[in-house]
Amino acid sequence: MDGAPLPALADDAEPRVTVKSTCAYCGVGCGVLLTPDGKGGLEVRGDPDHPANRGRLCSKGSALGETVGLAHRLLAPVVNGRATGWDDALQLVADRFRETIAEHGPDAVALYVSGQLLTEDYYVANKLAKGFMGTANIDTNSRLCMASTVAGQRRAFGTDTVPQTYEDLEEADLIVLVGSNMAWCHPVLYQRVLAARAARRTKIVVVDPRRTASCDGADLRLALEPGSDVALFNRLLADLYEGGALDATFLRHTEGFDETLAQAMNDDISVTGLAEEDVQAFVRLWRDNEKVVTVFSQGVNQSSAGSDKVNAILNCHLATGRIGKPGCGPLSVTGQPNAMGGREVGGLANMLACHLDLENADHRAAVRDFWGCDRVPEAPGLKAVDMFRAVGDGRIKALWVIHTNPAVSMPDADAVREAIRGCDFVVVSDVTAATDTARLADVLLPATAWGEKSGTVTNSDRTISRQRAVLPAPGLTRPDWAQLAEVGRRMGFKNAFDYASEAEIFREYAALSGIAGRFGKDFDISGLAGLDRAGYDALPPVRWPVSATRTGGRFFADGQFYHADGKARLVPVAWRPPVAKVGPRYPFRLNTGRIRDQWHTMTRTALSPRLAAHLAEPFLEIHPEDAADLGIGLADLCVLDSPQGRAILRARITDDVLRGQVFAPMHWTGETAPAARIDAVVAPVVDPVSGQPESKASVVKVSRMQAAWYGFAVSARNVTPTGDYWARAVTKAGHRVEMAGYAAPPNWETAAREMFGLAQAEVSILEDRAAGSARLAFREAGRLVAVLFVSPGPVAVMRDYLVQMPEVPDLTLLSGRAPADRPDPGVxxxxxxxxxxxxxxxxxxxxxxxxxxxxxxxxxxxxxxxxxxxxxxxxxxxxxxxxxxxxxxxxxxxxxxxxxxxx
CATH class of the missing domain: 1.10.10.1100 (BFD-like [2Fe-2S]-binding domain)
Known part of the structure; x- marks a missing residue:
């Protein structure tokens, strides 16, 4: 293991060993230095030697040490609500999947996996499904993240290749961020962008309907209408052509230019809503700066036209020859730590491992022979949205969900939750049982977590990094690859899944990539196929390809692509509006996304008090004039209704969003704020090419919640909140909860005792029943353990002082304000x-x-x-x-x- 002992803390203390690993969060793939504290915790620092981050970490990465405790962990298999051993649990899983396939065929089973898996886990899952279960019904939550990029790059390049590297951000003269709030979602990369601006006077353009933190550093912001990116880049292509800025020499390496240009010239820029002078400024910046990097993310991908948006961007880079050169090309940044690794191993329902093509008979035969299986599916499996529709209508009868929470994260989440609930047999592998999806499982399998597992991940610029175990596996937890391999063996495929270690899996995967390389594919890491265990353990970050002929670098500057004729394709694309239509019944366009300090459905970040302290509850950004029209004031709660469902969120009144548009974060769940599951209102509309959902353009109605009461509580222990709306967050001293309801409980002391679990505690009460207000403080053995504030309107107290649970007299505490000698630190x-x-x-x-x-x-x-x-x-x-x-x-x-x- 790659590590070095640090000095002992005391003469009798054992040496502390620091281990190099990789961050668990976004696709930047930051290197981390992990030092166990000997008590189950970790010290986490950025690795100055890692090429992705050079020692920097974001707020989430810096707080990783706060998330490794065991209080929330699933530590033993659970079958039908009862703890059991691995033998019984895995035999049941193997039997039910085998019996379902025998009775209903292979497409009656499915695996839904995650970019949280390590590459070795992903590889075994894909091999088990496509090679031995005989189904292509394996898809990943990366379908919700970057499937449109995969589709667009395959159409343009002939394979799913990211041409550029992070170093291009530092060599560019112009960086265009399209649908990417890099400052919050990929902050370490954004710091590299700002450093480039300081060093090179690099210009920055942000293309986004919503004003985000990334806009603060921009030279130009294009607040285009949602979904109109294709029209903008078509206009860019047409104007570059008319201005003589295309590269005629490079265009000889492409096909489809005439049709693409004709279509671009037919698009109407007015649909973007942008001022003509801003469009012209954008074109001038592109024309006058040879080194252009276009960074794109979920604002491009999560669209019913996501693949076309990607190709509209790629068309401009291909037509100008600005691709694969230093400081020059398109760069897709992914949302998950191993979204790229999942693409490499064929984790999507329409792909084979190592970028081989499922529809290609020669590729299928090669994989079949390599794996030693009878057959490989000839047609793509069901992509995520269609997969859960098939679960709902009974076509899929056995489902295995691994490290993801589709009952929250999928569009039309209420329907997905009910589909899973009604499925004949559901297996969930995860680190915790406390997720919306895990609560629906017949079998729960306890997995090792980040910090306990070993393998590799691949970041957004194709850099493969080792994730190394630094903590012991607790309880009966097992790595995901070991769970999957054991089920494979118990289904009768012993030789194919007789793995002894993740290093052995990696060698097999690398060897298969050599076959892909011989087919002329881009993904080839066969140069790593001979690594022994020591070499695997010591593997430094390396960018693929890694073969006998090439290591790392950029792609396509030489004009060589992966279509059969070796040429790229410019793809004619036309603007089309989002599928859901704004109208009198649903007059607002809903945008969803991430916030700075939370991650996905918060199973990890919600454990950190300091991450929860920034934005502690779900919210809806709404323009001041729209809020005024609807009678929504500061701190009111908003009800969102859509054709799919309902959510309740706190109003954040801001001109960061334009009139007629609202924004809500995606993170809150049934565990943290059940009324605020925003994907319950998102329509299950998908891109017809990629199958990626349109998560940023649903339509909703917004109204003020007519709450009879509002509450705020702080407790030293977990809370069982009451009300039609509640949002719970961890604090350094326990928990904080926001609440509201349409009808107040008959007795607040009774309700509070039940909520806090304090039947016998001493209580101090200030109550005005006529006004509908109450303030209660509970003590046990003289120690303050809980406080509740209730008001007929939003509760006005100093929350960031109260969450510290100060030891002050009850009457001072119940004022809700900090005394003069204890200043409130603020949010x-x-x-x-x-x-x-x-x-x-x-x-x-x-x-x-x-x-x-x-x-x-x-x-x-x-x-x-x-x-x-x-x-x-x-x-x-x-x-x-x-x-x-x-x-x-x-x-x-x-x-x-x-x-x-x-x-």
Whole structure:
């Protein structure tokens, strides 16, 4: 294992060993240095030697050590609600899948897997499904993330190749961020972009309907209408042609230019809603800067026209020859740590391993012979949305879900939840039983978690990195590949799945890639097929391909592509609007996405108090004029209705969104805020080529929740909230909960005792029944353990002071305000260093700080990942303008309370 001992903490202390591994979050693929503390915890630092991050970590990566405890863990197999041993659990899984295939055929079973899997896990899952179960019904939550990029790149290049590398960000003269809030979603890469701007005066353009943290560093922002990206890039292509900016020599390496240009010239730029001068400024920047990198992400992919958006971008790079060169080309950034690895092993329902083609008979035969199986499916399996429709209508009768939470994350999530609930046999492999999906399983299989498992992942620029175990596997947990291989053996395929280690799986996978290389495919890591265990353990980060003829580098500058004729394809694409139509019944366009400090459905990040402190509850961004029209005020709750379902979210009134558009984060679940599962209102509309859902363009109606009461609670132990709306978050001292309901309980003391589980605790009460308000504080053995505030309107208290659970007299506590000698730190702005807004404001005012860098020197805020720097700049502006009405973007401490009470 690659590590070095650190100095002992004391003469009698054992040496602490630091292990090099990879972060568990986004597709940047940051290297981390992990040092166990000897008590089950970890110290986490960025690896200065890793090429992806060079020592930097974002707020989530920095907080990884706070997420490795065992209190939430699934530690033994569970069958029908009862703990059992591995033998019984895996035999049941093998028997039920084998019996289902025998009775109903191979397409009656399915696996739904995840970009959280390591490549070795992914490979075994794909081999088991496509090679030995005989079904292509294996798909991944990466279908929700980057399937449109895969489809677009395969159409253009002949295979799913990312041409560029992260180093291109530092060599570009112009960086265009399309549908990418890189400052929040890939903050370490965004810091490389800002460094390039400082060093090279690199220009930055942001193409996004919503103003995000990434816009603060932009030279030009194009707030186009949702879904109109194709029209914008078609206009760019047409104007570059008319301005003589195309590369006639490189175009000889392509097909389809005439048809593509004709279609581009037919598109109407007015559908973007952009001013003509802004469009012309964009074209000039492209024309006048030879080195252009276009970074695109979910705003492009998560669309019913996602594949066409990708090809519209690629068309511009191909037509100008700006591809595969230093500082020059398209760069898709993925959302999950191993989304790329899943693509490499064929984890999508329409792919074979190693970028081989499922529809190609020669490729199928080669894989069949290599695996030693009878047959490989000839047709693609069901993609995610269709897969769960088939679960719902009974075509799929046995389902295995691995490290993902489709009952929350899939569009039309209520229908997906009911489909899983009604399935004949459901297996879930995960690290916790406390997810919406795990609660529906017949069999729960406990998996090792990040920090306990070993394997490889591939990041967005094709860099393969080792993830190394640094903590012991707790309880009866097992690696995913071991679970899958054992089921394969018990189904009768012993020789094919007789693996002793993840290193053995990697060698097999690398050898198969050599066959792909002989077919002329891009993905070839056969140069690693001879690694022994020691070589595998010590493997440094390496960018594929890794073969006898080539290692790493960029693709396509030489004009050589992977279609049969060796040429790229320019693909004619035309703008088409989102499928769901805005109208009188559903007048708002809903955009969904991520926030800075949370991850997917929060099974990991929700364990960190400092990550929860930034934005502690789900919210809806709505324009001030729309809010006024609907009678929605500061801290009100909003009800969203769509043809699919309903959600309730806290109003965040901001001009970050345009009129007629609203934005909501995707993270909250039945475990953390059951009324706020935003994908319950998202339509199950997909791109016809990629099958990726349109998660950013559903339509909704918005109204004010007519709540009879609002509540805020802090507790030293877990809480069972009450109300029609509640949102729970962890704090350093326990939990905090926001609540609201249409009808108040008859007795607040009774309700509070039940909620907190404090039947015998002492209570102090201030209650005004006529006004509908109540304040209750509970103590056990003289120690404050819980407090509840109830009001007929949004509760106005100092939340960020109260969550510290101070030991103060009840009557002072129940005022909800901090005493003069204990200042309220305010909502956390910098999660890396746990610095609150009020702490920052006091430092600005008392120390005369005038820049973000000066704030960093004084408080450390903004000096790690930098994702809070736009908020720090906004706070400076607020102080400098000396007006409390200046909005603070993009965070809002006032989601749940009036402004004056927050400060």
């Amino acid at each position: 956390v702005v910098c999660a890396c260093f746990d610095v609150g807004m009020n702490t920052i404001l006091r430092a600005i005012e008392s120390d005369g700080l005038v820049s973000v860098d000066e704030i960093g020197k004084a408080l450390q805020a903004g000096t790690n990942c930098g994702s809070c720097r736009p908020e720090l700049a906004a706070l400076l502006t607020r102080v400098q303008t000396q007006t409390e009405q200046t909005p603070v973007r993009p965070t809002s401490p006032n989601l749940t309370q009036p402004k004056e009470a927050a400060e």
